[in-house]
Amino acid sequence: MLLDGRRVKSCLLLAVTLDGREVRTVEGLSTAGDLSPLQAAFIAHDAFQCGYCTPGQLCSAQGMLAEVAGGWPSAVTADLTAPVELTDAEIRERMSGNLCRCAAYPNIVAAVREAAASG
Template sequence: MTIRINGSDHALPDDPRTTLLDFLRYDLSLNGTKKGCDHGQCGACTVLVNGMRINSCLSLAAMHDGDSVTTIEGIGTPDAPSKLQAAFVEHDGYQCGYCTPGQICSATAMLEEIELGWPSDASEDLTGDMSVSANEIRERMSGNLCRCGAYPNILSAIQDVAGGDAA
């Protein structure tokens, strides 16, 4: 049983009770993914599994045999940051930085969802083009909490990358 993480294959842990979050942090030393609430309510542990965002604290590693997982470390590096990572720095979309990896992973998937035309509760039309309005971003990012309250800057960073409306 193997799992692909940031482009490299790894054997799944022997203990089937190991969460994906604990496997990433403790077995693979990928410490960018954070353990916040450990109940799936804060989004600090958000990673991408086959391109879809999930809370890794709520998912067992054993459930992901053959899956491809992308963590913040797989999105960009300090020397070659992704557009979202660079925008978060430019717009000061973080304060303490604890939630930032989950925010960036979630925003990465969110922008793909919009590009694919997936509606949200805030979408004006279920079948037309999706806009990248502030309300759309707020709705789609509502599962990621920031205790420091950097939401306006997070929104600005995402809008900068998405080319969305400021309204």
């Protein structure tokens, strides 16, 4: 989920400690019933199978794209002085904390890449 706009592991947070903070779950990614570009890209690229991991993948990807837009480097960012180029290696590294037992990883990378390109 996103906590004050940053991705966090919801299972490690005690709900009472979040009083007054902005909590955004996967349901909050859509606007007025319209899927977000990221959600639409996940469907277009079949970026899920059973769907168990999908809410976490979507929230993490949303937060990750904000990190990239903010210029945050990752462990595989080659040039720390240049704007981050969202390569497949960058996407894989930045999404490495989200596991998918169905191994939809190639399609998740493609979906994130498309969503990032669409703005």
